[in-house]
Amino acid sequence: MLVYDVGQKRVAKVLKTSRKYLNWVQNSVLEGNISRVNYQKLKVDLKSIIHPEEDSVIFYTFRTTKYSEREMIGLQKGGEEFIL
Template sequence: MFVILVYDVGEKRVAKVLKTCRKYLNWVQNSVLEGEISLANYKKLKMELSQIIDKDEDSVIFYILRTTKYSERETLGIKKGGDDIII
């Protein structure tokens, strides 16, 4: 499956969340990652993030696409992160 992950977490946890997410997904820009991920790794990522974030203050959103066949990505302004994966 293809996942787009967006997070908004407290300043103290940002580095830890980013480091964890980058083990599984490609960094696109501030607080946004994307990439192909297996169901097992998706569950593992969610478990690891749930141990890092403060559920009363932080937010992590997963957009799950079963296929990227009918999607595309368009960027305005500077490109950050990985250009190698285009949806």
């Protein structure tokens, strides 16, 4: 899972780049399965876009989905996939 808070000028670039690897599910939130190689590529790509003094990107890594659960209430945004 990826969550970001970036300056308005960089939002579109961060979203477009992140969607190459993950599924957009809500404003500033993406999720999905990603290989180690693509995870590293995504981090490199995002580091070239963001301004570390102003922006933040947080990655949540789940070692297994066995003990994870996803529950949603309200309007569904983004893709149909619910893979963590």
